[in-house]
Amino acid sequence: MNISHHFDDATLMAYAAGTLPQGMALVVACHLHWCPECRHRVKQAEAVGGALLDNISPVAVSDSALDDILASLDEVPAAAQKQVKTSEPNQTELPDPLSTYLNKSLDDLPWKWIGYGMYQVDLNFGGKGAARLFKLAPGVSVPHHTHTGNELTLILRGSYSDEIGRFRRxxxxxxxxxxxxxxxxxxxxxxxxxxxxxxxxxxxxxxxRLIQPFIGL
Ligand SMILES: [Zn+2]
Structure with missing residues (x-):
């Protein structure tokens, strides 16, 4: 798989810290299943968190504390690399975390038509925000929108282009x-x-604004 768009560091840090809403954590876990680069960055984020905890002490921290922490991170890549090899994704269409959750193929899902060549399946996680699968017909243009919060999207099949670039599986x-x-x-x-x-x-x-009530995101 040739991946060219990844998560921001802030998103991976939040994932490592366990502070993402459930739906967003699922999107991250699915991408991590496919992306060695982001898996490595999560390992680094976890190492930073661990190193910071290890260095909490009631005495004043030396001037070289940050350098020491950063130096200790140099040892992380080898360990992370090893884990990458043992968790190599299989060849099915869906990443394992989503496959486990859905327990059926994309084509067998109860797609609900929402208009303009768009279909959705709500994963019903509840809580803050939402997690949904969207199926868009070839050539469909999703109306211009901004976000009041953060939005994470993982492409599972096909591709689209927007002002940022081209996004593929x-x-x-x-x-x-x-x-x-x-x-x-x-x-x-x-x-x-x-x-x-x-x-x-x-x-x-x-x-x-016309389709907003149908999508309900
Ligand atoms: Zn990535």
């Missing part, structure tokens, strides 16, 4: 409230994405 879009974008599905096949948010989307155009 395995890629993630890690968007915050500053981004206004309009994904357009590349022609050829459906694009299926796993999308999790920690707050509702905000559609900006008239088309977006």
């Amino acid at each position: 395995g890629d993630v879009a890690d968007l915050d409230s500053d981004v206004l974008h309009q994904p357009i599905v590349d022609t050829g096949e459906d694009c299926i994405c796993l999308i999790a948010t920690d707050a509702p989307l905000k559609f900006t155009g008239i088309m977006g």
Whole structure:
């Protein structure tokens, strides 16, 4: 798999610290299943957290404390690399964490039509935000929208392009409230994405406001 879009460090740090909402944590876990690079960065984030805890002490910290912590991280890559090899993804279409949760193939899901060539399946995690699967027909253009919170998207099948670039299977879009974008599905096949948010989307155009009640994100 040729992955060219990854998560921000802030997202991976939050994942390592266990502070992401359940749906967003699922999106991260699924990408990690496919992406050795992000797995390695999560290991580093965990090592930083561990090193900081190990160095908590009631006495004043020496000037070289940060250098010492950073130096100790040099030992992490070998260990992380080893883990990468033993958890090599299998060849099925879905990443293991999602496959385990859904327990059926993408084509067997109860897709609900929401208009304009778009279908969705709500994963019903409850709590803050939402996690859904979206299926978009070839050539479909998702209305312009911004985000009141963060939105994590993992492409499972097909591809789309927006103002940021082209996103293919395995890629993630890690968007915050500053981004206004309009994904357009590349022609050829459906694009299926796993999308999790920690707050509702905000559609900006008239088309977006029309479909907002149907999507309900
Ligand atoms: Zn990655």
